[in-house]
Structure formats: structure tokens, C-alpha cells
Amino acid sequence: MSLLSPLVSLLIALGSPQADAGDTTVRHAPVENEAADATLSSRSIDWRGFLDPRTVPVANQVRIERRVILRISPQPSAMRRGFTAELPRQAPVRMAERPHGDCVSAAEIVGVADRGSRLVMYMRNRQIISAELEKACSPRDFYLGFYVERNDDGKLCVGRDRLMSRAGAKCRVSDFHRLVAVTD
Structure with a gap:
């Protein structure tokens, strides 16, 4: 840096108006093609920012989107096995479907x-809800869980919301049923 400072001060002194007091005219480089600049500016408004840096481009519209996506995942299988290992062995419980809201x-x-032709959802209040998907959808696509875009009401509704699997499948729910244990 110390080697460059004398060179820089020399260049500044040669370029300053005090270096040559007799020559007060300022010379500009000749513009070769002003017609090219005019044609570019007349073609599109986008070129004006490049040709005239003093103008500030104006944004006509600003759009901000906010999306919240909930991820529902299955419980780890080791955790499921741990819960059932502590229970005494009993006959399997028979479940029946009861109507549920939309x-x-x-x-x-x-x-x-995924259970057969249905997607089984375990709720925080210990209810079990089965969801029937559209005809073209397979519940096996959702074995790793699903994503659902959050709505204003925070609910997953029949015919309105779309479930997205991690594998890329997108399906709507066609019906909900509540599963209840049936005693013989």
C-alpha cells in the first residue's frame, strides 16, 4: 500500500484543475451512436434504468403470499411396539365405523x-378417525404421513382440503368415520 500512495497522489495531481491553471475547459468523450440509445429507450421501459441511472424504477405491484403447511407423520414403529409390549395379551378388539362430521x-x-382402503388418523383426544380418500387415490401412498395446507378455520374438511403425500400424491378426503370398539 505504501508503494502505491505516491503513484495515486501523482495521478490525482495530474487530473486536478490546480495542475494546469491555464486550461479550464472540460473535454468529454465523443458519443458515437446516440441513435442506438434512443432506439433502445423507445423499445421498452425496462432499458431506461440502464440508460439513465438517476431514475428509480417503480414497482407497480407487490404480492406477498403466506402459506402454512402442517405435516402429519406416523408414529415410530418402535414406539408402537413399546406400548403394546407392556399390555397383557388380549383378544383383538373389533372396531366398528360410526358416522362423523365433515x-x-x-x-x-x-x-x-394406512389400513386397507382407508387412512386411519389418531387424534390427540384418543379418538380414531378413518378417512376414505377419492376413488383414484390409494392410502398406501400416505404410509409416511401427509402434508395439508392450513386453512383459516384450522380444520381438514371433506371435499375441500387436499392431502399431499411425501411421495407426491395429492388426494381429497371423501368421507370421515369414527372408529369405536365393539364389545360382543
Whole structure:
């Protein structure tokens, strides 16, 4: 840096008006093609920012989107085995489907599993809800869980919301049923 400072001061002195007091005219480089600048500026407004740096480009529209996506994942299988290992061995419980409303609170879903032709959702209040998907959808696509875009009401509703699997499948729920244990 110390080697460059004398060179820089020399260049500044040669270029300053005090260096040559007799020559007060300022010379500009000749513009070769002003017609090219005019044609570019007349073609599109986008070129004006490049040709005239003093103008500030104006944004006509600003759009801000906010999306919240909830991820519902299955419980780890080791955790499921640990719960059942502590219980005494009993005959399997028979489950029956009962009607359920058209919506389920998405925040209450704590786990999901695919069971045959249905998607079974485990709720925070220990209810089990089965979801029937559209005809073209397979519950096996959702074995790793699903994503659902959060709505204003925070609910997952029949025919309105779309479930997105991690594998890329997108399906709507066609019906909800509540599973209850049946005693013989």
C-alpha cells in the first residue's frame, strides 16, 4: 500500500484543475451512436434504468403470499411396539365405523396409518378417525404421513382440503368415520 500512495497522489495531481491553471475547459468523450440509445429507450421501459441511472424504477405491484403447511407423520414403529409390549395379551378388539362430521381439527391429529382402503388418523383426544380418500387415490401412498395446507378455520374438511403425500400424491378426503370398539 505504501508503494502505491505516491503513484495515486501523482495521478490525482495530474487530473486536478490546480495542475494546469491555464486550461479550464472540460473535454468529454465523443458519443458515437446516440441513435442506438434512443432506439433502445423507445423499445421498452425496462432499458431506461440502464440508460439513465438517476431514475428509480417503480414497482407497480407487490404480492406477498403466506402459506402454512402442517405435516402429519406416523408414529415410530418402535414406539408402537413399546406400548403394546407392556399390555397383557388380549383378544383383538373389533372396531366398528360410526358416522362423523365433515371436518376434523388438523391440529388434533397426532398420527396416521394406512389400513386397507382407508387412512386411519389418531387424534390427540384418543379418538380414531378413518378417512376414505377419492376413488383414484390409494392410502398406501400416505404410509409416511401427509402434508395439508392450513386453512383459516384450522380444520381438514371433506371435499375441500387436499392431502399431499411425501411421495407426491395429492388426494381429497371423501368421507370421515369414527372408529369405536365393539364389545360382543
